[in-house]
Amino acid sequence: MKRLVLIAALTALTMGAGAQTLNVQSAIQDLKKNYLNKAKAEIDLACEHEGTKDDAKTWCYKGLIYTRIGAESSNPKSKFKNLAPDWAEQAYNAALECKRLDTKNEYAKENNEVFSYVGNEFYNKAIGAYNGGNYTEAIQLAEKAITMFNNSGRREYTNEALYIAGIAAKANNDNAGMKNYYNQLMRRKTDKQTVYRAMFDLYKSEGNKAEAMKVANMYSKNCPNDYNAKLLMAEGYLLNENIEKGKEMIESALEMTKETPDIYAQILVQAGAILEVTGDYEGAEKRYEESLTMAPNQFAANFSVGKMNFNRGVDKLEAANQVPPEDETGLYEKLIGESNDLFRKSINYFRSAVDYIDHLPADAQKAQTPNLFNCLNALETVYVRLEMYDDLKPIKARIEEIKSQQ
Numbered sequence: 001m002k003r004l005v006l007i008a009a010l011t012a013l014t015m016g017a018g019a020q021t022l023n024v025q026s027a028i029q030d031l032k033k034n035y036l037n038k039a040k041a042e043i044d045l046a047c048e049h050e051g052t053k054d055d056a057k058t059w060c061y062k063g064l065i066y067t068r069i070g071a072e073s074s075n076p077k078s079k080f081k082n083l084a085p086d087w088a089e090q091a092y093n094a095a096l097e098c099k100r101l102d103t104k105n106e107y108a109k110e111n112n113e114v115f116s117y118v119g120n121e122f123y124n125k126a127i128g129a130y131n132g133g134n135y136t137e138a139i140q141l142a143e144k145a146i147t148m149f150n151n152s153g154r155r156e157y158t159n160e161a162l163y164i165a166g167i168a169a170k171a172n173n174d175n176a177g178m179k180n181y182y183n184q185l186m187r188r189k190t191d192k193q194t195v196y197r198a199m200f201d202l203y204k205s206e207g208n209k210a211e212a213m214k215v216a217n218m219y220s221k222n223c224p225n226d227y228n229a230k231l232l233m234a235e236g237y238l239l240n241e242n243i244e245k246g247k248e249m250i251e252s253a254l255e256m257t258k259e260t261p262d263i264y265a266q267i268l269v270q271a272g273a274i275l276e277v278t279g280d281y282e283g284a285e286k287r288y289e290e291s292l293t294m295a296p297n298q299f300a301a302n303f304s305v306g307k308m309n310f311n312r313g314v315d316k317l318e319a320a321n322q323v324p325p326e327d328e329t330g331l332y333e334k335l336i337g338e339s340n341d342l343f344r345k346s347i348n349y350f351r352s353a354v355d356y357i358d359h360l361p362a363d364a365q366k367a368q369t370p371n372l373f374n375c376l377n378a379l380e381t382v383y384v385r386l387e388m389y390d391d392l393k394p395i396k397a398r399i400e401e402i403k404s405q406q
Helices: 022-032 036-046 056-073 087-101 108-131 135-152 155-171 175-187 193-205 209-222 227-239 243-257 261-277 281-294 300-321 331-358 362-367 369-385 389-405
Strands: none
Touching (some): 087 108, 108 135, 155 175, 175 209, 193 227, 209 227, 261 281, 281 300, 300 331, 300 369, 331 369
8 A cells, every 4th residue: 555645734724813822823833834843842732731632623733743743754854854753653642632532523634634644654564564574563553554544534444454464463373363354354345365265264274164154155245256256165165065066166266267268277277176175086187187278388287287196196005005914805006006107197297397487587486496396306206106216316406406505
C-alpha cells in the first residue's frame, strides 16, 4: 500500500476570539507558518493546561502538528527531521483523544486525516518488521494501523493491515492470532487466496473437517469467479470423503480456465495433485500428462509425475519388506518388480524437471535450488535402487556441489 498524503485542511478550522488559550492559538498560527518547533511546544502545553486539555480541538491540532512533524522526519534536509522521533505515537494518542472528546464530530474531517496518515505509518513499519523477521513487533504495529484505519472511516485500508497481522501471526506459529485476523478478513469478503488456504490447512491439521469445509464454502461464496475457490471446495469435499462432489469441483475449476492455456495447464497440475491425495493415481496421471501436452517445458507437472511414481515405488518397497520370509506366494518378488517399475518410470520426469531448471536464468536457478536438490536426491535413490551406477556418478557430483555451496 502506498503512503497516504496528509491533507490537513487547516483553513477549515475557525477560531473564535477568546475560545482558546494563547498556547492553542499560537500553535495554530505557527503550524500554518510551518514553525513546527514552536507549534510543538505550544500544543504540548495546551494538552496539559486545565483550560484546554479537555477540548477536542486541542487534541485535533496536536495530531495535525505531530503528523506534520512526521512528514518532515522523512526529509533528511529538514531542520525538523529529529524534532519528535515518537511523532507517530504522539499523533496516534492525540487522534484517539480527539475522537473521544469530539462528541459532535466538529473535527472529524481533520482528525480522520491524522488517523489515515498515522495508520499508514504504522502499516509501513509493520511491513518492515515482518520483512525483518520481527513478527511480534509486526503484529503490534499492524494492530495500531488497524485501530487508526478503522477510526479514519477508510476501512478499506484495514484489510491490508489485518493481512499483515495475519501472516505475521502465522509466521510466529500463533494459530489463535492467525484465526482472529483471517476470520475478520473472510467476513470482509477478502479475495486473498492465501487467507483461505492457510485457514483451510490449519483446520485440516487440527482434524476439524467441518471448519475446513466452512472456509472452502466461504471462499466460494465470497469469490464465485475464482477457480482457486473451486479447487479448495474440491479439497474440502474430498477431505469429507465426498469423492464425486470433489471431482465435480475440479471439473468446474478446469472449465473456468480452459480459455487461458497457461492457467489451465497449471490448474491441471493442481487437479492432479488433489486426485493423487485420494489415491486416484490414474486420474492424477491423466491430468499431469494433459498439462505436459499443453506445456511440455515446465517443472510442476514433470516433478509431480516423477514424485508420484517415486512415492508409489517407495510404498511398494515398504510393502515388500513386510512380507514374511516364509511366504511362498511370490508376493515379495511381485512387489519388488512393481516398485522398480515405478522407480524406473519416474526417471525421465525428474530428468525433465532438472533440465527445465538448468535452462533458467542464473537468478531463477538459484531460487530453484531446493527443487533441484529434491530432484537430484530422488534420482540418486532411484539409480542406487536400480543399480544404474554410471548414471549415478554425475548426480552425486551435483548433489555434493550444492551441499558445498550451502
